[in-house]
Amino acid sequence: xxxxxxxxxxxxxxxxxxxxxxxxxxxxxxxxxxxxxxxxxxxxxxxxxxxxxxxxxxxxxxxxxxxxxxxxxxxxxxxxxxxxxxxxxxxxxxxxxxxxxxxxxxxxxxxxxxxxxxxxxxxxxxxxxxxxxxxxxxxxxxxxxxxxxxxxxxxxxxxxxxxxxxxxxxxxxxxxxxxxxxxxxxxxxxxxxxxxxxxxxxxxxxxxxxxxxxxxxxxxxxxxxxxxxxxxxxxxxxxxxxxxxxxxxxxxxxxxxxxxxxxxxxxxxxxxxxxxxxxxxxxxxxxxxxxxxxxxx
Numbered sequence: 001x002x003x004x005x006x007x008x009x010x011x012x013x014x015x016x017x018x019x020x021x022x023x024x025x026x027x028x029x030x031x032x033x034x035x036x037x038x039x040x041x042x043x044x045x046x047x048x049x050x051x052x053x054x055x056x057x058x059x060x061x062x063x064x065x066x067x068x069x070x071x072x073x074x075x076x077x078x079x080x081x082x083x084x085x086x087x088x089x090x091x092x093x094x095x096x097x098x099x100x101x102x103x104x105x106x107x108x109x110x111x112x113x114x115x116x117x118x119x120x121x122x123x124x125x126x127x128x129x130x131x132x133x134x135x136x137x138x139x140x141x142x143x144x145x146x147x148x149x150x151x152x153x154x155x156x157x158x159x160x161x162x163x164x165x166x167x168x169x170x171x172x173x174x175x176x177x178x179x180x181x182x183x184x185x186x187x188x189x190x191x192x193x194x195x196x197x198x199x200x201x202x203x204x205x206x207x208x209x210x211x212x213x214x215x216x217x218x219x220x221x222x223x224x225x226x227x228x229x230x231x232x233x234x235x236x237x238x239x240x241x242x243x244x245x246x247x248x249x250x251x252x253x254x255x256x257x258x259x260x261x262x263x264x265x266x267x268x269x270x271x272x273x274x275x276x277x278x279x280x281x282x283x284x285x286x287x288x289x290x291x292x293x294x295x296x297x
Contacts (some may be wrong), residue, residue: 055168058160059084062171072174075160078132078167080105080125089174116144116282123284128170131157138288141177143280148212150275152177155284205253205269210236212276214246219263219272234278 059075066073066086075084082101090098093113101109107121117124131138142153154175160168207215213236217227224240231238238246247259256262266272 054162055083058168062086072176074172074174075169076105076128076172077169080107080121080128082106082109083169092174092176116142120283127157127284127286131159131170132167135159135161138286140284141287142174142284143282145277145280145282148274148277150277150280152275152280154287207250207253209276209278210238211246211250211253212271212274213279214238214243215250215266215271216274216276216279218243218247218259219266 062073062075062084063086065071066088070088071086072088072092073086074082074089077083082104085095085098085101089095093111095101095111095113100111101114105121106114106117106124109118127138127140137156137158140155140157142155144151144153154177156173156175158171158173160171162168210231213231213234214227217230222230224243227243228238228240231243247262250256251259251262254262254265256265
């Protein structure tokens with residue numbers, strides 16, 4: 001395997017082929033941070049940096065704006081201690097009591113759903129240092145793998161200063177990345193019954209990790225050879241002929257008459273949008289200078 005391919009995997013967000021697989025659609029950023037008549041943009045601060053009267057004022061605005069809009073967000077101080085989280089953050093990461101995380105860093109908290117953030121706490125701390133020192137917003141893609149699938153999040157980190165340029169906190173705004181399900185939209189509009197529209201509806205179909213990887217790439221219109229090349233990149237030594245054999249196995253599992261029927265059925269079940277676990281390693285990746293500096297939908 002060439003050095004170029006391994007480099008491509010290590011820096012997947014910089015690579016055109018990964019974008020093709022993920023089928024990323026982008027629109028202009030619509031990130032909203034707390035703002036009211038007492039929170040001002042300072043003309044002396046770089047773009048994307050917000051100025052506030054003081055930290056208490058910003059905390060009040062954070063809670064009002066983020067909770068009323070369902071934002072998934074948190075604030076960290078200069079020591080990376082989490083000083084506030086939104087209701088959306090609590091809901092997304094199944095936090096019953098915010099005292100489990102308030103006044104903790106990601107390294108010292110022990111919330112099961114945030115174990116990935118605990119494991120990469122040093123990287124997150126380095127991100128925060130860069131955001132503080134550059135006085136600029138930076139954008140990251142966070143990958144959290146479960147047993148079967150992976151969740152992706154786009155995270156905007158904005159440094160907050162007072163009017164005298166004293167650092168107050170970092171405002172991290174999280175948006176889950178979800179692949180477009182045009183089929184779901186059609187089902188909803190036309191009132192079609194009987195088709196699953198949620199991930200939980202199809203996860204009961206047990207597939208091996210190799211089968212899930214092959215299916216994910218195949219239903220996204222990759223050839224046998226392209227599927228084989230990609231799986232080699234991920235450490236799976238599988239030939240184009242074995243890809244074909246795996247698809248035959250999947251035909252039986254899904255009771256599909258042929259491979260085209262398998263593709264159609266898999267798309268209806270959402271396998272083209274369920275990113276397999278391990279496809280992207282757990283971590284937080286800086287995507288500020290890439291096409292991802294626009295919101296992903």
